[in-house]
């Protein structure tokens with residue numbers, strides 16, 4: 001019940017609980033002097049283990065620029081996250097170029113340009129109407145200007161929108177990114193798994209960014225998405241400013257989900 | 260001695276799964292299942308469609324139990340609508356859609372760009388104002404939102420508008436200073452027009468989980484929410500948290516966003532909504 005209140009997906013919660021039950025039996029919780037505490041301990045450990053991923057760092061391409069594509073549902077925080085990633089890379093000495101292939105949302109490209117300026121990083125601002133062509137030209141621009149990272153912000157889209165999912169697949173095909181990051185809202189409910197799974201099926205996600213964690217949503221969607229897709233959660237969005245991106249901490253997330 | 264459960268346990272399990280997956284939430288789902296199980300001993304619910312009828316009835320009852328808000332007698336002929344909500348829910352898009360709808364109905368109105376904070380927020384709503392064929396009141400970037408709001412109310416009165424739609428910046432309900440800023444915006448409107456804002460619409464993303472109830476609670480407290488807009492219902496999420504919000508806070512669902520185009524806003528229809536959950 002608590003897991004469901006925390007927005008953990010119904011099936012994920014059931015699977016999780018049966019794992020805990022197995023371990024509890026194996027661990028002989030009942031023989032412990034403090035069975036309640038012991039059980040909570042097991043739950044916490046299992047949660048952390050599930051949330052942890054093998055590669056939580058950003059991968060680097062052998063051949064610069066390393067290209068990252070951000071994708072996800074409408075309003076999840078992609079454009080803002082693009083700025084934050086730019087900031088993070090700049091702070092560690094890289095030279096990122098931000099680019100937006102969102103030709104759908106009003107003033108989307110202006111938004112990224114403004115965000116890039118705030119993060120003090122470069123933005124590809126050439127005009128363009130075709131996302132695939134824009135993406136290709138950005139890669140070229142990154143190479144020409146010696147940028148070692150290219151961050152591609154894409155339009156929000158529904159995973160059931162065939163046309164837009166194909167558009168995303170074509171952008172990915174064209175720029176061959178090293179990382180494809182799914183940007184998901186931490187306050188998402190049961191449906192988070194469905195959308196993440198479909199995005200993963202279409203473009204093979206390499207990482208997840210969980211945004212708006214500065215709110216008080218328990219964030220159970222994190223557990224669901226991570227365990228069902230197997231994709232590691234790499235970053236946590238903790239606010240609206242360029243510096244508000246943190247590495248993802250599985251132990252903190254576990255405590256939060258448990259409330 | 261209680262009578263036999265009048266509904267087959269397997270059928271109830273199926274209903275429970277659907278309600279949970281639609282974000283109705285565990286507590287409210289349990290309540291619904293419980294009332295289905297016990298409400299009329301003696302009659303047997305034999306099949307899925309019969310059970311669905313009962314569930315539909317139960318859900319519609321929850322959604323319409325909210326007393327329809329008495330239309331505040333609009334003293335100046337101007338209806339002021341304030342859009343609020345957490346980040347990324349669809350406020351700006353909804354503002355544009357609503358303005359377009361009312362303009363199409365022959366009403367005269369204004370949009371107010373009260374999000375003076377977020378990158379390209381004014382540029383975004385400017386495009387929507389153009390699409391709606393409605394003028395936009397805007398200030399320089401970084402201006403005090405209360406100042407733009409004040410100016411927009413003045414302008415709407417001066418131009419004898421029928422409506423003024425104010426789009427505010429997204430804010431997490433946990434950020435006290437931002438919630439106080441919103442409270443101030445409401446006060447500024449009220450000082451100028453005592454019965455305003457006539458509508459305060461909370462725009463909620465249909466993908467929102469149980470945190471949606473807490474969001475609604477806070478926005479009700481600081482901004483006096485009068486109605487809910489459930490956006491992005493064209494996706495696969497069902498926005499079941501709207502039921503909890505109706506039940507616990509008495510906020511009625513009024514509009515549904517079904518896409519990113521200017522026409523993609525429909526009046527809330529309980530039958531269509533519940534059908535969407537069970538198809």
Ligand SMILES: Nc1nc2c(ncn2[C@@H]2O[C@H](COP(=O)(O)OP(=O)(O)OP(=O)(O)O)[C@@H](O)[C@H]2O)c(=O)[nH]1
Nearest residue numbers: 074075076077078079080156212237238239346347
């Ligand atoms: N508090 C908070 N707000 C965030 C965070 N990330 C993004 N936002 C806000 O969420 C809203 C939506 O962010 P965007 O970056 O425009 O989202 P998007 O995914 O690019 O949206 P679309 O392009 O329309 O799909 C904005 O108001 C952002 O400032 C975060 O980590 N914390």
Ligand SMILES: Nc1nc2c(ncn2[C@@H]2O[C@H](COP(=O)(O)OP(=O)(O)OP(=O)(O)O)[C@@H](O)[C@H]2O)c(=O)[nH]1
Nearest residue numbers: 074075346347348349350351352429491516517518
């Ligand atoms: N599919 C779909 N997308 C929507 C709907 N309503 C809004 N959107 C999209 O959701 C994203 C966010 O919408 P905005 O209107 O910018 O949301 P907002 O609440 O004003 O965001 P902030 O001002 O940053 O807090 C945009 O990409 C919109 O096109 C809807 O009903 N359906």
Ligand SMILES: [Mg+2]
Nearest residue numbers: 078079108156
């Ligand atoms: Mg964007």
Ligand SMILES: [Mg+2]
Nearest residue numbers: 350351374429
């Ligand atoms: Mg907005």
